[in-house]
Amino acid sequence: MSIRLYNALTKQKETFRPLIEGKVRIYVCGITAYDVCHIGHARSAVVFDVITRYLRYQCYDVTYVKNFTDVDDKIIVKANAERGTIFEISERYIREHDEDMDILRIARPTYAPKATEHIDGMIHLIKVLFNRGLAYEIEGDVYYAVEKFPGYGKLSGRTLEDMMAGARVDVSEKKKNPLDFALWKASKEGEPWWESPWGRGRPGWHIECSVMSQHFLGETFDIHGGGEDLIFPHHENEIAQSEGATGKPLANYWVYNGFVTVNGEKMSKSLGNFVTVKDILKNYHPEVLRLFMLQSHYKSPVDFSDESLADARMGMERFYTTLNSINEALSCCEDFSGITRETLSAVDSDVCGKLASLSDRFKEAMDDDFNTPRAIGYIFDAVRVVNGYMADKKSRISPETCFVLYHAGKAILETGRVLGVFFDSPADYFRQDRHREAGKRGLDVKEIERMIEERRATRLAKDWKKADEIRHALAEKKIILKDGPAGTTWKIE
RNA sequence: GGCGGCAUAGCCAAGUGGUUAAGGCAGCGGUCUGCAAAACCGUUAUUCAUCGGUUCGAAUCCGAUUGCCGCCUCCA
Incomplete structure (x- = not known):
């Protein structure tokens, strides 16, 4: 019995064979810590949580790394707007992330490193890329020369020519090739910076994952994962950086979870249909959200709606x-x-x-x-x-x-x-459910229980008519009573 | 424009070459119950977007058509 999994790199299902017998090393790209988590983050977290749980259930020794991006344009913008530091912003959202994930019963990763803890490693890797002729510097910015890396595009299944044909490539004056991406950015006024051989600057987005994955998992590891939107450009660029530097495969299996849509539409702030994990947890048990997600295959898109959660x-x-x-x-x-x-x-x-x-x-x-x-x-x-x-x-x-x-x-x-x-425990589950549903409908739990107590007396007296009146009065409020040998219990429809 | 994915019952969703097309939700009939609820039993797709093709045999492979979606820019 062996696991077969779909490898996005080869576009086929393959038998899973870890590099080291009995051990599995996984790297998953985590969040950029500038806002609260939404259900898309939750799906990715649930998917990889289940994968690691299953691998452990099958007795693999799993090392699971999920990073936090804690330096980035959006974090800087937010920090400046709040007249704080990027660390105040990122620490806040990392804390919120951890709270959400704990409630969702996501097992904590083995390591959850932050980008800013690995700046030295990034500078080192960029130097290696320089030595290999894959990087160049212009006015304090360092770029990766994509045409120097022969495998560029192998993960996303496109060639440099395909990409050049696309009209949406941002043409920058500085870059030699519009598809080149930043490894290091010179810091402008009001931006955080670190000293580097190219002056004061900050890292580009992709370099962190190349550095942290290698630091914790080695030059080649087993599974690299994330949301499917990360295939391009993020993971394509990670491959260019890591493999360009080591000459070895970055990861053997590339695994992506599908997206979450809301009422059939992509979630976005402009559409105003951004559903946060906290919103959902107000209305549903965390395991209900997990069941809802796991009743679709992890690669399929999943459409979120109140009805689908109610079904789950x-x-x-x-x-x-x-x-x-x-x-x-x-x-x-x-x-x-x-x-x-x-x-x-x-x-x-x-x-x-x-x-x-x-x-x-x-x-x-x-x-x-x-x-x-x-x-x-x-x-x-x-x-x-x-x-x-x-x-x-x-x-x-x-x-x-x-x-x-x-x-x-x-x-x-x-x-x-x-x-x-x-x-x-089932008792706990149902108790929470009653309180949550009562809260949603503005019902008073104490009043409900008082009426049930009143009905108990009428039932003892075998006054079925009165007992049924109470049952029906509660039923109007969608409250269902169950008479059992140990007494009456209730739930909300 | 380039690359890729999807289309299975009222809804959600497995199944990707071969006995009766999983499962959940919803519905209907029955059993149980003082009445209910839950549970159980039965029932709900002769058919898998449409049209062709390959094959002894296709929801499953191939082609075309239609519709939906994602990526190509930050994104889980």
């Missing part, structure tokens, strides 16, 4: 409802330590077998280019099997049943957690 919430409710039922059944469970697969009845054994196959099917799906939609389909299958089993066994909880349910719950939790979901 219903799906998540199905999972947690089953997890809850398993917990309830096991809470009154008998000792099943003496039970083994071999001692089970045919029916019990059959269910146990079906649940045991979840893990294999899950791996089969994930091995195929991290096919999370299929993997999730298999978890839903398992949920149906275990629900059917519980419906059959309703009132007869035996040690054998407990054994089966215990293993069923374990299998579902284990697979789900590779996807970064099912980390809450």
Whole structure:
């Protein structure tokens, strides 16, 4: 069993073979720290989180690096506008980024370096490029001479001629070739600067990733990733810099997540449809956002809307409802330590077998280019099997049943957690959901619970008419009551 | 203009050469329930944008057409 993944460099699915047996080194381009994270950042983070979780689940020792760009035009503009330093701006947004990612249950990268921590390395790399005749300096700016690097365009699948034909190339007087890009920029008045052999300046955008990836992962590493918009020019330029300097491949597999659109439109500040992670987390559980994203393949574009999130919430409710039922059944469970697969009845054994196959099917799906939609389909299958089993066994909880349910719950939790979901207890999940939904609709939780308490008394008195009146009054507000043996619980539709 | 991607049920979405086209949401019928909810069972695409072609056989490969989208400028 081996993982196959789509390599954007070769444009085909390939068998994944890490450079060092058992170890995987991944570099993903992170954010430029000048604003809060939006759902596009969230998708990229979720995709690579799931990839690293799955690789670790498959017992790989993963080193995952995700950088922060903390010096850049937009940060400088914002710092000047606020009469602060670029560090005040970048530190603020890095902190916000980390908070958002933690809530989204994104495992922290092994290393999260900042560009400004590696200025010396950048200067060193630029010197190497000079020595190799790939860089030139004009008035304190240093440019990369793209026509000197034969492989330029190999990742994005275009040639220099193609690119020259495009009318949108910015023609700068200084550059020898309009496609040359800045490695180092002379700092203007009011801009941050570092000393360099070419005078006071600051780094170009692409050089940081070449330096930091090499610093943490070596000259060649396994997987380089990011959003698909980074293919050109960012990663094309990284390849030119790194491979131009070392003569070795930068990374063996190039993996890109598709974009998020909002109601069918590209997210942009001018359209005013910029959805931040914080906006979503006000209205939905973080795992709902993850489920929504993972129900599409990572390479596909995904369209975000309130309806699609609401659908994902219903799906998540199905999972947690089953997890809850398993917990309830096991809470009154008998000792099943003496039970083994071999001692089970045919029916019990059959269910146990079906649940045991979840893990294999899950791996089969994930091995195929991290096919999370299929993997999730298999978890839903398992949920149906275990629900059917519980419906059959309703009132007869035996040690054998407990054994089966215990293993069923374990299998579902284990697979789900590779996807970064099912980390809450069901009780917690539903409590949060009630409060969140009540908040969205301006409903008073205390008042709802008071009415349920009132209804409890009428039910004890078997006054069904009055009980139903209360049920219907709450139903008008989309509040659904569930009468169970342990009392009445509620949720919002 | 150049490069690339996508089109599968009411909606979302797997499947990319061969038994009944996963799964979720929504809907409908039934079981269960004091009534509900949840759950379960059944049901909802003779067909995969359109038209041709290759093949014993195609949603899956090839060509054309239509429609949508991304990149080529900062962008996850």
